[in-house]
Amino acid sequence: MKMVVLVYEFPPKIVGGLGTYAAEITRRFVLMDHDVTVFTMNDDEGSLPTREIWRGIEIHRPLHIDISDSLPDVVAEDVKKWGRGIQLFSKILVYNYLSASKLVNELIAKEGFKFDIVVAHDWLSVIAGITVKKETGLPLIFHVHSTEKGRTLGNGSEVVSNIELRGAQIADMVITVSYAMKDELIKLGFPKDKIEVCYNGVDPQKYDPQTVSQDQVAHLREFYGIKPEDPMILFIGRLVGVKGVDKLVMAMPYVLQKIPNAKLVIVGIGDLQDYLVNLVKMMKLQDAVKFN
Numbered sequence: 677m678k679m680v681v682l683v684y685e686f687p688p689k690i691v692g693g694l695g696t697y698a699a700e701i702t703r704r705f706v707l708m709d710h711d712v713t714v715f716t717m718n719d720d721e722g723s724l725p726t727r728e729i730w731r732g733i734e735i736h737r738p739l740h741i742d743i744s745d746s747l748p749d750v751v752a753e754d755v756k757k758w759g760r761g762i763q764l765f766s767k768i769l770v771y772n773y774l775s776a777s778k779l780v781n782e783l784i785a786k787e788g789f790k791f792d793i794v795v796a797h798d799w800l801s802v803i804a805g806i807t808v809k810k811e812t813g814l815p816l817i818f819h820v821h822s823t824e825k826g827r828t829l830g831n832g833s834e835v836v837s838n839i840e841l842r843g844a845q846i847a848d849m850v851i852t853v854s855y856a857m858k859d860e861l862i863k864l865g866f867p868k869d870k871i872e873v874c875y876n877g878v879d880p881q882k883y884d885p886q887t888v889s890q891d892q893v894a895h896l897r898e899f900y901g902i903k904p905e906d907p908m909i910l911f912i913g914r915l916v917g918v919k920g921v922d923k924l925v926m927a928m929p930y931v932l933q934k935i936p937n938a939k940l941v942i943v944g945i946g947d948l949q950d951y952l953v954n955l956v957k958m959m960k961l962q963d964a965v966k967f968n
Contacts, residue, residue, distance in 0.1 A: 678711040678791045680808070682775060684768070684800035686716035686735065689724065692914055694797060694821060697876060704877075706732040713783070713791070715775035715804065717767070738774035740767055754833045772803035779804075780811045795819060799836055802843035809846060818847035826860060827918050841865055900966045906937045915946030922948060925955055928964055943968040 681702055685695035702712045718724050718737040726737050744766040751762065783789040795817045796805030802818055809816040824836040844850050844866040851874050852858055858871050881887075894904070902908055909931075913919050921942060931938050942952065942965065956965045 677793065678789075679705065679713070680779060680791050680794045680814075681712060681714045681797070682772075682795065682801035682804045682808075683714065683716050683797040684771070686714055687730075689717060689719050697821070698797060700877070700879065702733050703731055713779075713789070715779060715801075717771050736775065736778060738771060738778060740770055742766065743770055751835070754835060768800055769803070772801065773807070775801075776804040776807035776811070779808055784812065793817060796843065796847075797821065799824070799839045799843065802847075803839065806843060806846050815848040816846065817849050817851060818843045819851045820844075820857070820861060820866075821853055822857075822918075823860060823864060825864065826857075829917060837864070844870065900939070900941055902939045902941075902966070903937070906939050907935055909938060909940045910943070911940065912943040915942070915944045915948040915952060917948065919946075922952060922955065925952060925959070925961065925965060928961055929959065932964060938964065940965045941968070942966070 681698065683694065683698040685691045685698070687695060687699050690696060698714070698716075702714060705712050712732075713734045713736070715736045715738075718726070718739055720740070722739045724737050725735075726739060728735050742763075744762050747762055747766055747769075751765065784791070791812075791814055793816075794805050794808050794812075794814050796802040797819045798821055805816045805818065808814060820840070823840055824832040841864065844861070847870065850861065850866060850871045852861060852871060853874070853876055855873055858873055861871055862868050897904060897906075897908070909924075911921050911924060913921070915921055921944075924940065925942075928938075928940055931940075953967065956962060956967075
């Protein structure tokens, strides 16, 4: 199968888990003898190759142009206030439209590429997916890893939520990462019959405990000041509200009541980093909670 994958982040530009997932799943597609072409964001400086082959995958990274000054009169107020605001939204729009244009007008029309399917990951890329489907008639798969409502705990941008819903309505199939997410999508109005669940995979060789020596384990525990007999809880991820790591910290006193020598190790960066450090100090949990 010849597939186009539209994804906001892809190595070496990694923002969160989406980029790692996209890199691993596209590599697996190649190993299964599929042809994969990725369209993704360039970096802010436009320093990454606009076209290259990496691990058997053809990657396109359109060069960004700043359209933010042209948007204030044509976008909703909640976009101007959302996240990093209109600057990020403008980059996402440009990435989507330049990707769709290059795919349709250059790769397909001029170079004669033939594709069987288009996969768009999250709202960040589904605008391009919708456009390509309209121009080419190719089937569109909308892979939803999270929703604007879920990421913002019920707040966020209505514009982004509407883009997600339109993507679901136009796509031929919606894939999401769990049955809980499927239920969430149905509540948000996604077409129930289109939704399929596909769990995120784990590379059993990469994460095989048998490949880690006891010396490495001892060194890691020593680094965090954790004794060999201490139970260790590991959190790894972005330190943002939706991940719930603050709730994990607040639960530690209850854990320690039953397991006094338990230790929590938090690995990650994010907006809550300073807050979490202060929370641990305020709760006097410095001996039980360690940061990377």
